[in-house]
Amino acid sequence: MLVIALAKGRFLDPSLELLQRAGIRFSENVASSRKLIFDSDDGRCRAVLVKPADVPTYVEYGAADAGIAGRDVLMESRADLLQPLVLDFGHCKIAVAAPKGMHSINGSDNPTVRIATKYRNITIEYFNARGIPVEIIPLSGSIELAPLIGLADRIVDLVETGRTLKDNGLEVVEVIAESSARLVINRASYQTKREEVLALIRALQGIQ
Amino acid sequence: MGAGLQLNNMKSYTQIPPGTQILIGPAAQRRRVLERAICSVFEGWSYEEIIPPIFDYYDVFIKGMGTGLEKQIYRFIDREGNILALRPEFTSLVAKTVATRLASAPKPIRLFYSGEVLRFEQPKGGRQREFAQVGIENYGGSSKTADAEILLIAVEAFERVGIPTFQINLGSVDFFGGIMDRIDLPSEDVVALKDVLNLKDQSGLETLLSRLPLEERGKNILRAIPHLTGGRAVIEEARKLVRNPRSADSLDHLDEIYSTFERLGLARHLTIDLGEIRGFDYYTGILFRAYVPELGFEVANGGRYDGLPGVFGKDLPAVGFSFSLDRLEQIVAPKLTAADGEPSIVDAAGGFEKALQLRRSGKAVKLCL
Numbered sequence: 001m002l003v004i005a006l007a008k009g010r011f012l013d014p015s016l017e018l019l020q021r022a023g024i025r026f027s028e029n030v031a032s033s034r035k036l037i038f039d040s041d042d043g044r045c046r047a048v049l050v051k052p053a054d055v056p057t058y059v060e061y062g063a064a065d066a067g068i069a070g071r072d073v074l075m076e077s078r079a080d081l082l083q084p085l086v087l088d089f090g091h092c093k094i095a096v097a098a099p100k101g102m103h104s105i106n107g108s109d110n111p112t113v114r115i116a117t118k119y120r121n122i123t124i125e126y127f128n129a130r131g132i133p134v135e136i137i138p139l140s141g142s143i144e145l146a147p148l149i150g151l152a153d154r155i156v157d158l159v160e161t162g163r164t165l166k167d168n169g170l171e172v173v174e175v176i177a178e179s180s181a182r183l184v185i186n187r188a189s190y191q192t193k194r195e196e197v198l199a200l201i202r203a204l205q206g207i208q
Numbered sequence: 209m210g211a212g213l214q215l216n217n218m219k220s221y222t223q224i225p226p227g228t229q230i231l232i233g234p235a236a237q238r239r240r241v242l243e244r245a246i247c248s249v250f251e252g253w254s255y256e257e258i259i260p261p262i263f264d265y266y267d268v269f270i271k272g273m274g275t276g277l278e279k280q281i282y283r284f285i286d287r288e289g290n291i292l293a294l295r296p297e298f299t300s301l302v303a304k305t306v307a308t309r310l311a312s313a314p315k316p317i318r319l320f321y322s323g324e325v326l327r328f329e330q331p332k333g334g335r336q337r338e339f340a341q342v343g344i345e346n347y348g349g350s351s352k353t354a355d356a357e358i359l360l361i362a363v364e365a366f367e368r369v370g371i372p373t374f375q376i377n378l379g380s381v382d383f384f385g386g387i388m389d390r391i392d393l394p395s396e397d398v399v400a401l402k403d404v405l406n407l408k409d410q411s412g413l414e415t416l417l418s419r420l421p422l423e424e425r426g427k428n429i430l431r432a433i434p435h436l437t438g439g440r441a442v443i444e445e446a447r448k449l450v451r452n453p454r455s456a457d458s459l460d461h462l463d464e465i466y467s468t469f470e471r472l473g474l475a476r477h478l479t480i481d482l483g484e485i486r487g488f489d490y491y492t493g494i495l496f497r498a499y500v501p502e503l504g505f506e507v508a509n510g511g512r513y514d515g516l517p518g519v520f521g522k523d524l525p526a527v528g529f530s531f532s533l534d535r536l537e538q539i540v541a542p543k544l545t546a547a548d549g550e551p552s553i554v555d556a557a558g559g560f561e562k563a564l565q566l567r568r569s570g571k572a573v574k575l576c577l
Contacts, residue, residue, distance in 0.1 A: 061333065062504015084434070086411040185408075188499040188506065191375040191479055194438070 002045050002189075002196045005064035006030075007052035007073075011181060014089040015068045019047075022203035044196070056081060056184065065189035066200060071179040072158055076119050082185040084201050088208055090181035092160040094122060096174040099147050116146030117156040126156075126176050144168040227328075227337025234544060239340065241542045242369055242533055243322050246342050249365045250320035253357070255344050258319045260301040266291040271519045272300025272490060280327040294326040298341060299490070299516065299528060306347045307520035315348025315524070333505035335534045343510070343530025351461065351512060354527050355494050356468045362498060362508060362529055363474055369540050371500055374507075376477055377437075378496045379484030380462060381511075383446065384433065386454030391426050401430065406486050408434040436482035439475070440466050446482055461494070490516045496529070502539040507532055548572035 006015045012031055019025075025041045030049070038047045050058055055069035056079035068087065072094050096115075116137040117123050127134040137152045144164055146152040158179065159165060159172055183204060190197050231239055247257070266283055282294040295301055298321045306317055322342040331337060344361060346354045359376065366374045384405075388398055397420060404412035413434070417427050429449045436442050443463050450456060462480055469475045484495065495511030510529020517524040551572035554563045563573045 060504060081407070083407045083409045083412070186504050188501075188504050191377050191481075191499045192373075192501040194479070 002066060002193060002200060003064045004045060004047050005050050005055045005058040005067035006047050007055050007069055008049050009052055011052060011068060011090055018087060018204060021207045059184050059186050062186045062188055065186050065193055065197065067184045068181055069184060071177065071182055072119065074182060074184065075177065076121050078121060080187065082187060082190055083182050084185060085183040085204055087181040087183060092158050092179050094119065094176045094179055095159045095172045096154055096156050096176065097165050097170045098154045098173050100169055100171050113154060114152045115154050115156055116143050116152035118143065119156050122176060123156040144170055227331050229336050237544050238537055238542060239533060241544060242536055243342055245368050245542065246365045246531060247320060247322055249361060249368050250344050253361050255318040255320040258302060258305065258321050260298065260305065260321065263292050263294050264301060266293040268304055269293050269296055269300050272303060272516060280329050282326050282328060296327045297325055298343060298530065299345065302345050303516045303526060304520045306524065307517040307522035311522045316354065317347040320344045333535060334538045335532060340533035341530040342533060343528060345526065345528035347517060347524045347526045349525065351493055351525060355512065356465050358510065358527055358529055359465065363477060365531065369536060369542065371540060374477060374498055374500045375479055376496050376498045377479050377481045377484055378462065378494060379481045380458040380494050381485060381491050382458035382493060383455045383482050384485045386452040386458065387429055387450060389454060390452050391422060393420065402485055405433055405483055408483060410434065434483045437479060439480065442480045442482065500539055503535060505535060507535045546572055
């Protein structure tokens with residue numbers, strides 16, 4: 001049986017729809033139930049529902065053989081996973097945003113840029129590669145607020161439509177990476193459950 | 209200041225440095241039983257033990273491991289100002305010894321080791337920063353026979369510790385290397401290519417290919433690499449793709465190993481994976497990783513590193529692998545038995561004579577105080 005880690009939240013519905021089209025159906029209502037583990041109708045798959053940022057962890061440790069997660073989450077986690085497929089949903093950008101008109105590279109006179117984000121690793125790697133020291137202000141939500149009240153010079157966050165940024169007087173100044181959903185596979189499962197894993201990859205590939 | 213000092217003293221024994229652990233009683237016994245079982249397999253194939261030092265000059269490991277892993281090495285400075293390092297792996301130490309002290313010993317030189325190595329990395333998959341490795345090295349044996357030999361030893365080690373289901377994922381750096389020799393890309397592009405291939409990331413590969421100045425034929429070969437994994441058919445498929453001698457020779461070699469395994473009825477444990485190009489810089493031929501269904505991380509890995517002894521002054525072909533004992537311990541429960549049987553309880557008050565008598569006759573005792 002193949003265990004697939006699915007992210008709760010905005011990824012759940014498109015993930016389930018994709019699996020359904022690939023022939024993996026769940027008769028229970030996965031999205032509205034409070035259960036966290038679901039077996040597919042044919043008994044060949046088991047879905048486990050986890051926090052989006054935890055998908056790479058479940059898969060890297062082999063607690064799940066496969067998973068569906070955003071590229072942002074994968075980049076941030078640095079988990080060592082196979083990433084055979086890009087899926088056609090969850091499109092957005094990982095971007096640096098600043099208050100309108102603050103386009104200079106530093107955004108302030110500080111020799112170090114203060115950046116509010118939940119993407120600590122992505123942010124440090126991106127700015128260090130450009131020779132800019134950053135101070136990470138770790139936040140877990142309402143990141144846009146930080147530069148407005150002087151907590152940070154800039155933010156690094158996911159941008160889907162740009163609407164939230166605009167409403168808060170921010171704009172994208174640099175795009176770090178394009179992100180979308182990806183299928184990830186545990187390295188050991190790829191070897192020890194080869195047939196099942198390849199069948200899943202082929203099925204998902206076939207319907208894109 | 210006095211209070212601060214006291215607090216610091218407290219800290220040192222109420223806290224545990226990340227990445228360390230202590231094995232007690234049955235856990236320690238399990239470690240030793242597994243270690244002994246695997247080492248006895250090595251001895252059965254005429255490998256001799258080598259017990260290298262736990263530290264050596266930092267340069268030894270840097271020369272051996274190459275770039276990328278140096279950040280994981282625990283370094284320190286001796287009183288003369290030399291930079292030393294706690295061993296992050298055994299192969300460099302063994303290769304150095306073989307290239308110097310054993311330079312004129314008859315070949316092949318077959319050695320095995322067992323001990324702790326230290327790496328400053330995130331503890332993962334049950335492996336701490338200090339972890340136990342047991343492995344073998346074969347120097348001077350031709351790749352034709354030595355590669356199959358060490359793979360067979362790995363198979364027997366799995367069987368000996370009671371793991372019937374395991375998968376050895378076998379690749380060769382020469383297959384990919386031969387392709388790269390022909391298309392001549394800047395080294396940063398080769399690194400980027402390896403990165404996407406190692407993830408089997410098709411879309412990442414397409415993005416990269418779209419900006420690389422390659423002919424369509426070269427691109428198609430690269431596109432095929434992530435899929436070149438499976439049984440013998442993979443080798444045939446790969447043959448149709450490449451014409452360069454380095455890649456072709458590597459396929460012949462893999463084919464030979466696969467045939468040997470087929471003949472011995474062991475092919476079910478072997479998977480050819482030509483997309484497998486991860487590992488230390490020092491690998492030069494085959495490389496492999498072994499997986500078991502119960503664990504998300506590899507439990508053994510190894511490969512050929514013909515260039516390594518040369519770094520230390522003596523050119524010799526070399527191949528080897530190591531098992532991670534910390535990971536094996538999570539999936540096998542060896543039978544633990546006391547060496548001298550169940551202990552007899554002896555009253556300590558005046559019972560020393562009896563205890564001594566029992567011990568002399570080879571029985572276990574437990575003094576009751």
